[in-house]
Amino acid sequence: MCRIIKTLLLILCCIICISCSSKDKVKTEQIYAFNTTIDISITSSKDNIDEAYQRIKELLYLYSDLCDRYAQKDMNNIYTINHTNEFVEVDSHLISLLQEALLLQTETNGYFNILIGEVSNIYKELIKTSDLSLLDGIEDKVNDINASSIEIEGNNVKRVGNATIDLGGIAKGYALKEVEKVLKECEITTYLINAGYSSILLGSKSGKDYKVGLRYTKDTVLNLQNMVVTTSSIEEQKVVIDGNVYHHLVNPKTGYCENKYSTIYLIGSDASQLDAYSTAFFNMDLEDIKRLCEAKNIKYIIYNNTNLLASNN
């Protein structure tokens, strides 16, 4: 009897020790890329976690530099392309991104358009200064968009016309998509990559769902795993002048702000697609949004101020 009790005690101690120990390694870090903070959190018991982590950071920094339209980095990037109408040789990662952007432009019937750079600049300034005279030349800028194009030959890109490229509507999402490939290659399943709070890549939380809160929707919590969540909203970047709302999600076809929605949440599996769609949808009719989401298996939650307009989640 005494031996049985001692054995039970020993087993109990072993159970306690095993449950307390963890073979999982956690890597968390916040980096600054794409002019925002990127919170990286990955957990794995595999030996390659350090290598995976390093590759992820390098990828994010690489895409951030390639997509920068404000400064020339140590390589040819969007800034370089925007300052010439000649062919520019660029990294193959940027070529793939541009090709994806052009594909998404077709899928959204032109409501997503990366040649919106000059129009974006006008609205950024308008939000800062509230100077409506900035909109005086907006039709010319839209004409420039319509008359411009991007040509790709191998690893060479040429901008045709006066419109400039702005990858703000796809850069983070595309980078997250590439990060996801690295994670899958390294067989890492527990991860949460938060790119500026507007594009979030979720693995599983050690086999369970992540709890995802929606900023402008009180008390709503989504339980998700192996998904991407993206949002577009005008709540943080807008100005109201004479009762009219001006914001940064401009219609590239008209050069003006459609004010159909205030916040759009999208949930799906393709970070790049969701990033572009969340920009495009702001200027699309609700029925077109629903049709495209159904075709692409995307969940949507769409608000106009506090009114829930549509959801299939």
Next chain:
Amino acid sequence: MAKKKIILANIILIVAIIITSLILLLITRTANKQSKSATIWYQNNVIKTIDLSGVDGVVEEDIALDENITIRISYKTGAIRVLSAPCHTHDCIKTGWTSSSRKPIICLDLGYKIVLSDQDEVDVVVWTKYLV
């Protein structure tokens, strides 16, 4: 008789271990649920973590993000806000009081953020898209 006493003592010992474990587990889970803290991040570094539980009144404090940048914060039990910061857009100040991990205070201009941790809420909050 002596043997029975030893057996009884061993049984009591095992029961005591189990009960202690359960109590410790309960205390830990309860403590996690009640604690709320605010972490101030600046360029990948944690500058300060502030315990927001049981704060006496409203506290104001200057936080030096680096040798050149100082922000002034105010906090009370369960909430925090930024009173002043040398950024251009003052988005961090406009955010106002935040008492939830759903509403982090973010300053893209200076590159800092204040994030609340509340264990019984969410892992991440989907926020907004900044045009860059």
